[in-house]
Amino acid sequence: MKKYAILMCCMGNICRSPTAEGVLRAKLAAAGLEPLVELDSAGTHEYHLGHPPDPRAQRHALQRGYDLSPLRARKVGLPDFDRFDLILAMDRENLAGLARLRPEAGDKLRLLMSFATRHHADEVPDPYYGEGDGFERVLDYIEDACDGLVEMLRQRLQGDAG
Template identity: 45%
Template sequence: MKRISILFVCMGNICRSPLAEGIFRYLVAEADLAGQFTIDSAGTGGWHEGKPPDRRSIATAESHGIDISGQRARRIRSSDFKDFDLIVAMDRDNLAALEKIAPPETTLRLFGDLALGTGENIPDPYYGGPAGFELVYTRLLTGCSSLLEALGAERASWRGNTSSVR
């Protein structure tokens, strides 16, 4: 079976997308499915390239038994559009930024549509305190759990479907 490759994307790749990557990676490992997935994260901006996730993201993940401290921020690359089956944006602004640069055959989705079914943006906790990071963690955990559960049923329909911005 072909590995499923998923890229989580936020603005700077230090808060939301590293948490999503870490949570999804953890859930996949817990389900003993690590060999079936390629999981990564990136940012639409390159301000933090090479740096670890925000210390508050690391602390939040760590408080739930997930280590994301080894991740390093990177900016989305043109090769990502062909290397990943599914690119998942944390909010509509980042989805719009991706839609401007992605080839038409790229499968781009909003996390709130794909994983939560609510259409909501995952809020950027960068300018807030620990409570904002915990809220983001909770929404990402809920969505990543649903996404992993739904992968078998939806996998065939992902390729070539770009999410519309509502």
């Protein structure tokens, strides 16, 4: 059975999208869904190719039990639009950039926060130029959205299996 494939995207792939990848990976494992889902992250720009996530993002994530250290930044490419079933942008600017890259991607492209149930923001704010509280807010938003995403995947994947 083909895995359901999800790509998390932000601008540089060193703060928000690797955090989202790490959080979702942990939540999928806890839900027993990790073997059914392929997961990756990428940036819409190539500022940090091959770099690990921002040390602040890693530190704040690790305090909540998410290890981002194995991840490395990469740029989203055209093959990603065929490989992934769902491409989730952290904000409208990156969503628009993805849509320009592959206009026919349609409903494969969504904002991650469209899955959130507790926070009413529609974007995950970029914490790069801020302080630690920005990274905590990012984690709060991403955890919320990933909970909703896991629930959608549970229904979809267990429905397919049943």
